[in-house]
Structure formats: C-alpha cells, structure tokens
Amino acid sequence: MTTVSKEIRGEIAIITVDNPPVNALSHSVRQGLSDHLTDLATNDSVKAIVIACAGRTFIAGADIREFGSPPKAPHLGEVVDQIEAMAKPVVAALHGTTLGGGLEVALSCHYRVADPRAKVGLPEVKLGLLPGAGGTQRLPRIAGPANALDAIVSGRHIAAKEALNWGVIDTIADGDLLDAAIALAEEKISDGPRRTGDMKIDASKYDQAFFDGFRKQVAKQTRGYYAPERCIQCVEAAVKLPLAEGLKRERELFMDCMANPQSRALQHVFFAERQVSRIPGISKETPRRNIQRVGIIGAGTMGGGIAMNFANAGIPVTILELKQDALEHGLKVVRGNYERSMKRGKLTQDQVDGRMAQFTGTLKYEDLGDCDLIIEAVFEKMSIKKDVFAKLDQVAKEGAILASNTSYLDIDEIAAATKRPGDVIGLHFFSPANVMRLLEIVRAEKTSLDVLATCVDLAKKIRKVGVVAGVCHGFIGNRMLSPYGREASLNVIEGCRPDEVDAALYNFGMPMGPMTMSDMAGLDIGYMSRKERGREAYETRAYDWTDRVVEAGRKGLKVGAGIYDYDEGSRVPKPSAFVQTIIEEESAKLGIVRKSKSADEIVERSMMALINEGAKILGEGHAYRASDIDIVYINGYGFPPYRGGPMYYADSLGLKAVYEKICAFQKEAPRWWEPAPLLEKLANEGKSFADFDRENAR
Numbered sequence: 001m002t003t004v005s006k007e008i009r010g011e012i013a014i015i016t017v018d019n020p021p022v023n024a025l026s027h028s029v030r031q032g033l034s035d036h037l038t039d040l041a042t043n044d045s046v047k048a049i050v051i052a053c054a055g056r057t058f059i060a061g062a063d064i065r066e067f068g069s070p071p072k073a074p075h076l077g078e079v080v081d082q083i084e085a086m087a088k089p090v091v092a093a094l095h096g097t098t099l100g101g102g103l104e105v106a107l108s109c110h111y112r113v114a115d116p117r118a119k120v121g122l123p124e125v126k127l128g129l130l131p132g133a134g135g136t137q138r139l140p141r142i143a144g145p146a147n148a149l150d151a152i153v154s155g156r157h158i159a160a161k162e163a164l165n166w167g168v169i170d171t172i173a174d175g176d177l178l179d180a181a182i183a184l185a186e187e188k189i190s191d192g193p194r195r196t197g198d199m200k201i202d203a204s205k206y207d208q209a210f211f212d213g214f215r216k217q218v219a220k221q222t223r224g225y226y227a228p229e230r231c232i233q234c235v236e237a238a239v240k241l242p243l244a245e246g247l248k249r250e251r252e253l254f255m256d257c258m259a260n261p262q263s264r265a266l267q268h269v270f271f272a273e274r275q276v277s278r279i280p281g282i283s284k285e286t287p288r289r290n291i292q293r294v295g296i297i298g299a300g301t302m303g304g305g306i307a308m309n310f311a312n313a314g315i316p317v318t319i320l321e322l323k324q325d326a327l328e329h330g331l332k333v334v335r336g337n338y339e340r341s342m343k344r345g346k347l348t349q350d351q352v353d354g355r356m357a358q359f360t361g362t363l364k365y366e367d368l369g370d371c372d373l374i375i376e377a378v379f380e381k382m383s384i385k386k387d388v389f390a391k392l393d394q395v396a397k398e399g400a401i402l403a404s405n406t407s408y409l410d411i412d413e414i415a416a417a418t419k420r421p422g423d424v425i426g427l428h429f430f431s432p433a434n435v436m437r438l439l440e441i442v443r444a445e446k447t448s449l450d451v452l453a454t455c456v457d458l459a460k461k462i463r464k465v466g467v468v469a470g471v472c473h474g475f476i477g478n479r480m481l482s483p484y485g486r487e488a489s490l491n492v493i494e495g496c497r498p499d500e501v502d503a504a505l506y507n508f509g510m511p512m513g514p515m516t517m518s519d520m521a522g523l524d525i526g527y528m529s530r531k532e533r534g535r536e537a538y539e540t541r542a543y544d545w546t547d548r549v550v551e552a553g554r555k556g557l558k559v560g561a562g563i564y565d566y567d568e569g570s571r572v573p574k575p576s577a578f579v580q581t582i583i584e585e586e587s588a589k590l591g592i593v594r595k596s597k598s599a600d601e602i603v604e605r606s607m608m609a610l611i612n613e614g615a616k617i618l619g620e621g622h623a624y625r626a627s628d629i630d631i632v633y634i635n636g637y638g639f640p641p642y643r644g645g646p647m648y649y650a651d652s653l654g655l656k657a658v659y660e661k662i663c664a665f666q667k668e669a670p671r672w673w674e675p676a677p678l679l680e681k682l683a684n685e686g687k688s689f690a691d692f693d694r695e696n697a698r
C-alpha cells in the first residue's frame with residue numbers, strides 16, 4: 001500500500017501520508033515524502049505544496065517500533081531539512097494529534113493550518129528522549145524559548161488555539177482543512193518560503209538565570225529523569241548557536257538519551273500501557289453491554305470521586321446515600337472539586353454546571369432500577385457488601401452490571417450473595433478516584449465475558465488505565481504493597497529510623513516513603529485489618545511497634561500524629577522522639593541489637609519483596625502479563641516510570657540475581673520469603689519476565 005501519495009490541483013501539489021493507525025514516520029513514509037519532494041522541486045507548474053495526512057491524525061511521531069533497529073536513510077532529520085530548503089512554499093495541514101517527529105515535519109514546513117480540534121506536542125521526553133529532528137531548535141525560534149521549554153520538558157499536548165497564540169500555526173481552518181491549506185498555499189505563492197530555521201532569537205533575554213530558573217521550576221516533576229536536563233540544554237543551544245550547530249548539539253544529546261536505559265524503560269511503559277486491554281477470549285466481536293446510566297452507592301470520598309469519572313465522560317449518574325445530609329454533603333464535595341478545577345482554568349462555569357447536571361441524588365435503592373452499571377463504594381466490610389449486593393439483586397434491572405469497589409475483599413464471595421454472579425465484577429478505583437488513572441478490573445470466577453469486555457472498554461472511555469486482575473487478597477497492587485511495607489517496617493525494628501527508610505525509597509524514585517504513605521492513608525486501617533485477621537496471619541515483628549503507635553492515638557496525618565509528628569496544619573513529616581522510643585522498646589523486647597542499614601540495603605529488601613509477590617501473582621494467573629503488573633505499580637503507587645515498573649526493574653537486575661537474593665532472605669525468614677515458583681523457574685531457565693510475556697502473548 002502506498003503510504004505517501006501525491007496529487008496536483010492547478011498550481012498546488014498535495015502530498016498525503018496514509019500510514020495507519022497514526023501516520024508514524026516509518027521508513028516508507030520518510031522515503032515517500034523525500035521522493036515526492038524531490039520530484040516536485042523541479043516541477044515548474046507546481047508553485048506551492050501542501051502536506052496532509054489521511055486517517056485520524058497528522059503524523060504522530062517517529063515510529064517507536066523502529067527504535068532499537070539500525071536507522072535507515074532517509075533519516076527524519078534529512079527529510080525535515082529537505083522540506084525547509086524547498087524553494088516553493090510548503091504548507092502543513094494539521095489535524096488530530098501532531099506529535100514528536102510529526103510536529104518537527106510541520107515546523108520545517110513554511111506555514112501551518114490546523115483543524116480547530118487539533119493538538120500539537122513534543123512528547124519525546126515521555127519516552128526518555130528529546131525531539132531529535134530539529135524540534136528543539138525550531139520551536140524556540142517560532143514560539144520563543146519559554147514556550148518551547150514548557151512544551152518540550154512537559155511533553156504536553158497543546159490545543160490549536162494556544163498553538164496559534166504561540167505562532168506555531170498560522171491559522172485555524174474554518175471548514176474543510178484541506179481546502180484551507182490549499183487556500184493558504186495559493187496565498188503564499190507570492191511570499192515564498194518562510195523558514196523557521198532562519199528565525200532569530202534575542203539571546204539577551206534568555207540568559208543563564210532564565211534557564212536556571214526554569215530548571216528550579218521543573219525540578220520536582222522531573223526528579224530522577226535523565227532526558228529533561230538534556231532537553232533544556234538543547235534549547236540553550238538554540239538560543240546560543242546558529243541552526244546548523246544547534247542541530248548538531250541536538251543530535252548528540254538525542255543519542256545520549258537514546259543510549260540511556262531510561263529510554264528503553266519508558267518505551268516499555270508506553271507499549272505496556274497499550275497491552276492491558278488485550279484480554280484472552282475478548283475480541284472486537286465479543287458483545288458489550290450498553291452503559292447509558294451508572295449508579296453509585298455511597299457519596300463519600302470514593303463514591304463521589306468514582307461518580308465524577310462518569311459525569312466527566314458525559315454518562316449520567318444516580319448516586320445513592322442512606323441519609324439526606326450525607327447525600328448533600330457528598331454532592332457538595334463533588335461540586336467543590338469541579339469549582340477548584342474551574343479556578344485553575346481547566347473548566348468553565350458552564351462545564352461545571354453541565355457536569356453537576358449529570359448527577360441525580362437519591363435515598364432509595366429502587367431509583368437504581370434504570371442503571372446499566374451499579375458500583376458500590378460502601379464500608380470495607382464483607383457483611384455490609386453482601387447486604388448491598390443482595391438488595392441490588394432485588395432492584396437492579398436485568399443485565400445490569402453490579403460492581404464492587406472493594407480494595408481487597410473476595411469478589412466471588414460477594415457475587416454469591418446474588419442470583420446473577422455472571423453480572424458481578426470488581427472495579428477497584430484508587431483514591432482520589434477522579435484523579436488516579438489506575439483501575440483494577442477484578443474478574444471473578446463467574447464474571448461473564450461480555451461484562452468483562454464492557455468494563456475494559458469503559459475504563460478507556462473514562463480515561464483510566466484498566467488492568468484486569470484475578471481474585472486474591474489485595475488483587476495486584478495492594479497484594480504487592482503488603483510485603484513491600486512489611487520489609488520496610490522490619491528495617492525499622494531492626495535498626496533504621498523511619499525517615500531513613502523513607503529517604504532511601506524516595507531517592508530510589510518512589511513518590512514518598514512507605515512510612516509517610518502509611519501516615520497519609522491512616523495507620524488505623526492496617527491496625528483494624530490485623531486485629532480482624534489475628535496474630536497468626538501476619539509478621540508481628542513488623543507491626544507490633546506500629547500497633548502501639550495507633551494505640552497511643554496516633555492514627556496518622558489525619559489526627560496530626562502517626563509514625564511522624566506534624567506541626568499544626570502541616571503535612572510535613574517530622575521524626576518523633578515518642579515513636580522512636582516505642583521502636584527501641586519493641587526492638588529490645590525482641591532481643592534485637594539495632595543496626596542501621598545502607599540505602600541500597602533498604603531499597604533492595606523492599607524491592608525484592610515487591611518483585612517476589614508480583615511473580616506469585618503472575619504465576620497464579622491473577623495478572624495476564626508481567627507488564628500489566630508494571631502498569632499497576634506505576635499508575636497506582638507511583639513506581640518511577642523511568643525504571644519501567646517492578647517487573648521490568650527485576651529483568652534489568654537479572655532474574656537469577658533476584659532469585660538468589662530472595663533465597664538469601666528466605667534463610668533469615670522462611671515463612672515470608674518463599675521464592676515465587678515462576679521466578680525460580682524463569683531464573684533457572686535463564687529467562688526474564690519479558691520472555692514470559694512474549695511466550696504467553698495474548
């Protein structure tokens with residue numbers, strides 16, 4: 001199939017790229033563009049050229065699937081330079097998401113027109129890279145270094161209107177995009193080419209203080225990442241150097257990022273995130289249920305947050321509470337969330353009102369009778385969940401999907417409380433539910449395929465990353481969190497201070513340490529769960545000290561004291577002498593001679609526990625892929641994406657080394673460190689989790 005075609009209309013030539021699904025700049029596209037441009041350069045009857053794309057979007061970037069294989073000429077940089085050097089005006093017609101190399105192609109054109117809904121961006125940094133075909137040199141020239149730094153270091157999508165204000169596009173099409181592009185091309189015949197590369201930057205306005213100020217501004221969000229600093233250095237080069245030298249510098253820094261392990265890890269995450277919706281037995285032909293209205297039981301933090309996801313997607317919501325004041329409070333919190341977004345400029349008043357108009361509040365279960373999906377977000381107690389589902393069995397219409405938001409309870413047991421177990425599924429949202437992208441879709445034993453398929457599609461519709469998990473205590477994420485936290489806690493009782501453990505894991509790349517996270521979540525949740533399960537069910541050495549903290553009334557941040565002290569109104573954790581005394585007393589009771597550990601030892605112990613549990617989950621079939629587990633941990637728990645996720649990280653260490661480390665830990669604590677059988681098998685076969693995923697490709 002020809003990926004690049006050409007047609008001539010009067011004096012205008014139209015080059016069309018057609019390389020589904022996103023017109024990526026595969027070799028055939030680069031070759032096609034170059035050949036047609038060479039041909040048109042000498043065609044005197046053609047006075048101007050339009051470059052457009054078929055399908056859903058203008059070019060969305062280099063073909064990521066070609067990374068890792070030796071690049072084939074013509075290289076993108078050569079094509080981009082060829083476009084800019086054309087003697088006749090070249091106009092880009094932008095629609096969809098013009099990203100990465102696609103925007104670099106557009107910037108090398110002389111003029112640009114966009115569909116009103118078009119977006120542009122340079123998201124290479126999200127792949128551990130930087131725009132490597134002139135984007136870091138041309139965007140600062142046309143939009144200014146400040147906007148260029150914003151776009152290149154954040155990788156965000158920029159709407160057409162903002163791009164127009166930046167000068168990145170010349171006009172927004174009013175009507176047919178191609179017609180507008182042809183009209184612009186005709187108009188520019190007399191002006192001739194306007195080369196972005198020739199535009200000048202007033203270097204005096206962008207001194208070292210400007211760049212260092214930007215570095216400070218983005219330090220928090222780019223912590224641990226390799227590419228952002230190189231992106232900034234490229235823009236510095238654009239300010240200081242002529243185009244040719246700047247392009248050379250960009251090439252050097254691009255290759256530097258490409259060679260850094262973070263880029264492969266981030267590319268792994270990119271594809272892994274797109275794998276999660278591939279479910280065995282589900283195809284495009286699998287029937288789906290039509291979700292027109294959603295019922296939410298519980299208008300608390302979780303219920304309200306969950307409901308917002310559907311309202312945001314334009315799906316009407318009926319939200320049920322037991323008491324009027326709780327219902328009103330819940331809806332008030334939801335409105336407050338939207339109004340905060342409005343204050344940040346993310347929503348207009350009309351949009352806030354439109355979202356709120358999607359909500360119907362009720363105190364009566366009967367009012368859920370017209371819902372196609374009902375999600376309960378009530379108290380995390382099995383008896384209460386079963387009551388709710390028994391009631392739903394009475395009131396829900398035939399074919400309604402009944403979902404529990406439980407974070408670890410047994411969905412099979414909940415389903416058994418109904419006469420329609422095939423309609424029951426787990427939809428585990430992560431708090432805050434209207435913000436966190438992760439959704440664990442828990443497939444119970446009797447969940448029917450069309451219910452599962454419907455929920456996998458629905459996750460995308462509400463802009464969540466939906467990962468299918470099997471029924472086990474804690475599903476994927478919380479089940480792995482448990483040993484990770486246990487080992488962190490044991491480090492404390494054996495000699496480390498809580499803040500030492502937190503600092504080690506924070507510096508590894510976690511968003512916060514496990515002690516701080518426990519204080520934020522509330523220590524009483526784990527405390528009650530342990531009391532319910534009994535001392536036989538858990539490692540008492542790890543938790544007797546935290547139980548004493550709770551029994552001293554220190555439930556965490558919410559009461560202003562937990563493992564850490566907190567100043568009035570502050571969320572900043574401060575080491576607590578009171579808690580340190582409890583820790584040392586508990587160590588003494590256990591006859592432990594306290595010994596601190598290095599940051600590497602602290603990280604290794606928690607990471608090995610995390611990986612081992614992930615391997616158990618994978619081996620037991622409660623996750624379809626190791627890469628799914630990576631996506632859960634990145635999106636639900638903030639595992640640093642530039643390390644690819646816990647399973648990818650294990651592969652980077654080598655499974656043999658991981659297995660040996662776990663065996664060493666097992667010698668000290670046999671009960672808690674049983675190596676996952678799948679890990680042992682892969683280690684002995686010299687394989688990786690990636691091999692497992694390839695061999696079990698769904």
Ligand code: T1G
Pocket residue numbers: 021022024060061062063064065076097099100101102104123124127129130131132133135271274
């Ligand atoms: N290369 C190859 N395949 C790609 C691709 C790409 N750039 N982008 C998307 N796909 C595939 C994706 O794997 C999926 O495949 C299908 O297209 C639909 O994607 C030199 C070096 C464009 C916003 O980083 O952000 O240019 O699973 O499910 O949700 O400076 O895809 O169907 O088989 O995501 O509508 C820079 C990455 C590259 C853009 C569409 N560009 N893509 O989102 O669909 S580096 C990017 C996206 C670069 C130059 C540098 C999104 C999208 P399959 P999808 P979507």
